[in-house]
Amino acid sequence: MKDFAYVRPKNLVEALSFLHEYGHDTKIIAGGTDVVVDLRAGVIKPEYLLDVSRLAELKGIQLRSDGLWVGAGVTLSEIFSSEVLECHAPALKKCAATFASKQIRNVATIGGNVAHCSPCADTIPPLVIHDADVVLASINGIRQLPLEHVVSGPYTCALPDQEIIMGFILKPAAVTHADFQKIGRRKALATARISMSYMARKDFRGKISFFRFSLGACTPTPRQWPMVEELLAGKVPTENLIWKAARLLSEKMIEITGRRSSTVYKEPAIQGLFVKMLYPMV
Amino acid sequence: MDKAYRTIGKSILRTDAVDKVKGLAAFSADIDLSSPPLVLKVFRSGIPHAKIIKIHTEKALAIEGVLRVFTAKDIPGKNLLGIINKDQPLLAADKVRSAADAVALVAAETEEAALKALDAISVEYEKLPAVFSPEDAMAADAPLIHPKGNQLAARFVKKGDVEAIFQQCASVIERTYRTSMVEHNYLEPDAGIGYLDVDGTLVIYASTQNPHYDHKEIVTLLGVPDDKVRIIQATTGGGFGSKLDLNTQGFIGLALYHLKRAVRCVYTREEAYLATAKRHPLTIHMKTGADATGRLRALRAKIICDTGAYGSYGIAVMSRAAVHATGPYAFEAIDVESLCIYTNNPFCGAMRGFGTPQIAFAHESQIDLHAEDLKIDPLQIRLLNALRPGSETATGQVLTHSVGISQCIEAIRPYYESAISQWATAEHHPYKKRGIGVGAMWYGIGNTGVQNPSTARVEMDLSGAVTLYTGCADIGQGSTTILTQILAETLGLSPEQINVVAADTQFTTNAGATSASRQTYISGNAVKDAADKLSDVLRTEAVNKLRVSKKSLVFADGCVAVATNHEKCVDLASLAKRIHAKGAPLVWQGYFDPETVPLSPTDGQGIPYGTYAFACQMAQVVVDVLTGEITVERIVAAHDVGKAIHPENVKGQICGGTAMGIGFALMEEFKPGETKSMKDYVLPTSMDMPEVIPIIIESHEPSGPFGAKGVGEPALIPTAPAILNAISRALNQRIYTLPANLERVLDASIQSGHFAGRKK
Amino acid sequence: MDQHRVTITFTLNGKSVTMDVPGAMNALTLIRERLKLKGTKEGCGIGECGACTILVEGRAVNACLMLAAQLDGRDVQTVEGLAHEEGLSLLQESFVKHHAVQCGFCTPGLLMSAKALLAENPCPDKAAIAQAISGNICRCTGYQQIFDSIRHATGAPTGEEKT
Numbered sequence A: 001m002k003d004f005a006y007v008r009p010k011n012l013v014e015a016l017s018f019l020h021e022y023g024h025d026t027k028i029i030a031g032g033t034d035v036v037v038d039l040r041a042g043v044i045k046p047e048y049l050l051d052v053s054r055l056a057e058l059k060g061i062q063l064r065s066d067g068l069w070v071g072a073g074v075t076l077s078e079i080f081s082s083e084v085l086e087c088h089a090p091a092l093k094k095c096a097a098t099f100a101s102k103q104i105r106n107v108a109t110i111g112g113n114v115a116h117c118s119p120c121a122d123t124i125p126p127l128v129i130h131d132a133d134v135v136l137a138s139i140n141g142i143r144q145l146p147l148e149h150v151v152s153g154p155y156t157c158a159l160p161d162q163e164i165i166m167g168f169i170l171k172p173a174a175v176t177h178a179d180f181q182k183i184g185r186r187k188a189l190a191t192a193r194i195s196m197s198y199m200a201r202k203d204f205r206g207k208i209s210f211f212r213f214s215l216g217a218c219t220p221t222p223r224q225w226p227m228v229e230e231l232l233a234g235k236v237p238t239e240n241l242i243w244k245a246a247r248l249l250s251e252k253m254i255e256i257t258g259r260r261s262s263t264v265y266k267e268p269a270i271q272g273l274f275v276k277m278l279y280p281m282v
Numbered sequence B: 001m002d003k004a005y006r007t008i009g010k011s012i013l014r015t016d017a018v019d020k021v022k023g024l025a026a027f028s029a030d031i032d033l034s035s036p037p038l039v040l041k042v043f044r045s046g047i048p049h050a051k052i053i054k055i056h057t058e059k060a061l062a063i064e065g066v067l068r069v070f071t072a073k074d075i076p077g078k079n080l081l082g083i084i085n086k087d088q089p090l091l092a093a094d095k096v097r098s099a100a101d102a103v104a105l106v107a108a109e110t111e112e113a114a115l116k117a118l119d120a121i122s123v124e125y126e127k128l129p130a131v132f133s134p135e136d137a138m139a140a141d142a143p144l145i146h147p148k149g150n151q152l153a154a155r156f157v158k159k160g161d162v163e164a165i166f167q168q169c170a171s172v173i174e175r176t177y178r179t180s181m182v183e184h185n186y187l188e189p190d191a192g193i194g195y196l197d198v199d200g201t202l203v204i205y206a207s208t209q210n211p212h213y214d215h216k217e218i219v220t221l222l223g224v225p226d227d228k229v230r231i232i233q234a235t236t237g238g239g240f241g242s243k244l245d246l247n248t249q250g251f252i253g254l255a256l257y258h259l260k261r262a263v264r265c266v267y268t269r270e271e272a273y274l275a276t277a278k279r280h281p282l283t284i285h286m287k288t289g290a291d292a293t294g295r296l297r298a299l300r301a302k303i304i305c306d307t308g309a310y311g312s313y314g315i316a317v318m319s320r321a322a323v324h325a326t327g328p329y330a331f332e333a334i335d336v337e338s339l340c341i342y343t344n345n346p347f348c349g350a351m352r353g354f355g356t357p358q359i360a361f362a363h364e365s366q367i368d369l370h371a372e373d374l375k376i377d378p379l380q381i382r383l384l385n386a387l388r389p390g391s392e393t394a395t396g397q398v399l400t401h402s403v404g405i406s407q408c409i410e411a412i413r414p415y416y417e418s419a420i421s422q423w424a425t426a427e428h429h430p431y432k433k434r435g436i437g438v439g440a441m442w443y444g445i446g447n448t449g450v451q452n453p454s455t456a457r458v459e460m461d462l463s464g465a466v467t468l469y470t471g472c473a474d475i476g477q478g479s480t481t482i483l484t485q486i487l488a489e490t491l492g493l494s495p496e497q498i499n500v501v502a503a504d505t506q507f508t509t510n511a512g513a514t515s516a517s518r519q520t521y522i523s524g525n526a527v528k529d530a531a532d533k534l535s536d537v538l539r540t541e542a543v544n545k546l547r548v549s550k551k552s553l554v555f556a557d558g559c560v561a562v563a564t565n566h567e568k569c570v571d572l573a574s575l576a577k578r579i580h581a582k583g584a585p586l587v588w589q590g591y592f593d594p595e596t597v598p599l600s601p602t603d604g605q606g607i608p609y610g611t612y613a614f615a616c617q618m619a620q621v622v623v624d625v626l627t628g629e630i631t632v633e634r635i636v637a638a639h640d641v642g643k644a645i646h647p648e649n650v651k652g653q654i655c656g657g658t659a660m661g662i663g664f665a666l667m668e669e670f671k672p673g674e675t676k677s678m679k680d681y682v683l684p685t686s687m688d689m690p691e692v693i694p695i696i697i698e699s700h701e702p703s704g705p706f707g708a709k710g711v712g713e714p715a716l717i718p719t720a721p722a723i724l725n726a727i728s729r730a731l732n733q734r735i736y737t738l739p740a741n742l743e744r745v746l747d748a749s750i751q752s753g754h755f756a757g758r759k760k
Numbered sequence C: 001m002d003q004h005r006v007t008i009t010f011t012l013n014g015k016s017v018t019m020d021v022p023g024a025m026n027a028l029t030l031i032r033e034r035l036k037l038k039g040t041k042e043g044c045g046i047g048e049c050g051a052c053t054i055l056v057e058g059r060a061v062n063a064c065l066m067l068a069a070q071l072d073g074r075d076v077q078t079v080e081g082l083a084h085e086e087g088l089s090l091l092q093e094s095f096v097k098h099h100a101v102q103c104g105f106c107t108p109g110l111l112m113s114a115k116a117l118l119a120e121n122p123c124p125d126k127a128a129i130a131q132a133i134s135g136n137i138c139r140c141t142g143y144q145q146i147f148d149s150i151r152h153a154t155g156a157p158t159g160e161e162k163t
């Protein structure tokens, strides 16, 4: 591991001024569960490590006037035990249940998960269904960007060096159904082969009046799936309908990624996982 | 009967557990010396096959804190290692045969300096064409990996006229099975530390399964007298076969020899992955025939073992796979050819079961296929064909006793029947399929048809205190506890009263490797032999004192007493003093080597093992037909161990073996070049474990200590076959390649029409 | 100030410790090499095995993924802090008694995960235990005797006695 300096700012302003000056040579560290692995492998070689894990400004889960606030420094354990999320973003809470291990969840943050931009990041599909905006801070002020603009490529984050993710604003939704599902090679400590998340409302006639869906670990960057949502909207969810939507989803996925060796599995498995996830709606 | 025993059959507390729960047990990386040891790091080739033209070490040597960079030239003795065949240099001299081959060894004051030195070393190579599959390696124009050719060895087992019998069979099944390369992933990465004793002895503490073998190899490597090297097994964090090879020990020996300063070598997990042995991937073509009643009659198999760049235990794997190809069933005719082939892959060596887990996947799939073909119940067909006393094995050995396979099968029957009648039919998710599968196995205890003796020494001092000296390495399986129990029982002591000196070549004699499930049976017998001899002199002496016949004397609470009247007794201390005064010995050496007959090189006939362990397991498996995910809900595991000297240890082996079996069945696959750290290798977590119900079957083995055989490897062997058979029952579609991972299971689900998306 | 070194103060097994550490040092190296507490192990160095599990503010974390500097101001417990003067803790006793220890390399980490679990949930069922220790790989035991040990560690009745 290369030698680097460790800096722990007392507050956000101190952090932002440090980044303003040294951002180019700095790596932000929160829970460290990606950063320390990358340091060991020699994938990153920063001069400075800026520890944001104790910044109070990055904490908290609250329902605010502008939406549901989840601080970037919130850990997966905090997400897992949040009653606010249980109520307003149940799929996000659910993704914390199968995330890594207890030890990792105790320190890993949602901000780190998003900023690392792994296509397999578990919090991203639930954030996408809530139309999450990323709240970014720099010495010049605060701005808000849609998540899809920040996660710009596999392991590449569109964030300038001087900026910090403060947190996320989610659109809370009152839904009758919500879930997060992932397929891994084992039942814990598993990277997602495929993950997906949805939330929906069934109206009094049994029709789907609201439906949001997102897919993880399949496309290079997170995206919306309007055609799948449109297909289901206003319809009574039958097994047949769900299969139809599932096939449309896998078709669209292949349109994006092309056929690769992993498609042999992913094409049917996406359909399968989709059906499995939506089956309770039938 | 157990009532009669004082400690045998009791789950006493393990001798090492308290230190381990306190975090005080010293593994090799934990041992502190008075001054910090030098750090050793190994420079590895990084290319699979090449001639070495020149090694440049100057830049590395110029780095501050770097003391020496060793290459093959610095090895004073024989630079060739290997327990069965010697083909692996400690440091490559003229060519490298795998990307992991060690080329140079750095000794430095600090870790940082050592790592910088690795970066500064460069090697000029002349690249050679490389082969990564046995098929390619066997091609006529394949590049030669070793001078004698790419086929390291072959084993044939032949009996009767296979073809003639196939003609008469009602059911003939022929299939090809493939298994993956597997990483042992013992939790403690290899490590060792060495220093120079006051008298110039090179003392090496190492994480090892076989200190006496290490000793022999290092003495030869350095060309020094036997008494100049002392190997002590440090607390060892698992081995599963991979710590039978010389991993860090040779490097430590070489550096100590030259530098005469304390050195430490600790592999990172990444290096342990790269540089240590793997489980052999096998390709098995198997054809079996059964008559209309389901009786198995003939078997033909061709087995190909990819041993990678070096032999290690490859020949043992090849032989054991061949000998065990029938499974625990009687056949009239067999024709097995098993080949061990060099490639430029990572070298493969011993791993829990030596080829038996692989071959069991084949024979257990075959017998299930016959059962399906002939519409016979899977449990019934196994019972019908099970070996029993009087049966003749493939190698012509007639089994006389302790053949507990039928009892194992019967023991799981109640679970099997209730699983079929209740669990399988209980209402469940429409996209989940349930399956029940059975797997059986047999396993010869000890090495195959070769001598593999063990020795032990038992000493009594004048106070009557007893010390056991054993070369046997306890790598976590609990052998020290077992051997202590055997000794304590023989001398009527409680286990805590016995001192143990284990696995220290200065004080102990060779107990052979902790492998092949042999330590309870073979070293246990050696200890028993020594203890019996001491017991005999003690009782002989007691006759004088108690004035009754030797036959009527027993050991009781630190005394020799008259069996019918324990009041009449004499304590061990007085006996020891009297024996000593007469000049008779209080130190006894024990010895045991199972009775075997070497296998014939042409037809493999002979007596490969003194005894066999047997087992049958049942798996209840839920298949998610939409995603290919598998949940193993329950494993019932019946194991015939002869006699469970320590039942909880036996259960621990069964549960641990089952976990490894689940990994082998469903997820584990080491991909050379891709699998670099634990992030890239999936092995079972606590969440992947089903309920395991261990059942101990005790079919007394007369030649075993108190009737015991072994369980270490058997524990793992039937699990994967049981799971694969269960998947096949659930889906009506069989998988022939391990692991049955997401991709293969989902594919089977689609093929079988269960994946509804394809049908609609 | 040399930013490559950081002065940190933290509580280790109940005692306050102050020291200078390199910024790049991880907590595992600090504990093992500087503080010479060798009970905490390195099995992978990347959060995949749990052998390095310690408690920070009572929560289980992987010491290999935490920087030494991040311990500043924290309460830290390692396996060495489990036993008390009179002897082993109930949890340690239970591991010994239920034969949960084979090679023992995973044991310290498992004990720490189990301790954190029992502090949160004194009567965990098997599923809760499996969840809590899923970041601790044990290659030897197959976890079953570990489940038993943890379940019986509080001395509370469990209703499902095993032989």
Ligand SMILES: Cc1cc2nc3c(=O)[nH]c(=O)nc-3n(C[C@H](O)[C@H](O)[C@H](O)COP(=O)(O)OP(=O)(O)OC[C@H]3O[C@@H](n4cnc5c(N)ncnc54)[C@H](O)[C@@H]3O)c2cc1C
Binding pocket: A027, A028, A029, A030, A031, A032, A033, A034, A035, A036, A037, A052, A058, A072, A073, A098, A099, A100, A101, A104, A107, A108, A109, A110, A111, A112, A113, A114, A115, A116, A120, A121, A122, A123, A163, A164, A165, A166, A189, A190, A191, A192, C046, C047, C048
């Ligand atoms: C064993 C193991 C298992 C894992 N399993 C999973 C899993 O199941 N699912 C999953 O999704 N991930 C998993 N991960 C990956 C990792 O734990 C997550 O991505 C985690 O959320 C990262 O958060 P962190 O706080 O540890 O980030 P860090 O490692 O501290 O940082 C990650 C990245 O985010 C940047 N960053 C952090 N905070 C901010 C901020 N506030 N503003 C701007 N940039 C920031 C860092 O500079 C860095 O680039 C696993 C990792 C390990 C080691």
Ligand code: FES
Binding pocket: C041, C042, C043, C044, C045, C046, C047, C048, C049, C050, C051, C052, C053, C062, C063, C064, C065
């Ligand atoms: S060493 Fe930290 S998790 Fe493996």
Ligand code: FES
Binding pocket: B187, B237, B238, B476, C100, C101, C102, C103, C104, C105, C106, C107, C137, C138, C139, C140, C141
């Ligand atoms: S006891 Fe060996 S890894 Fe757990």
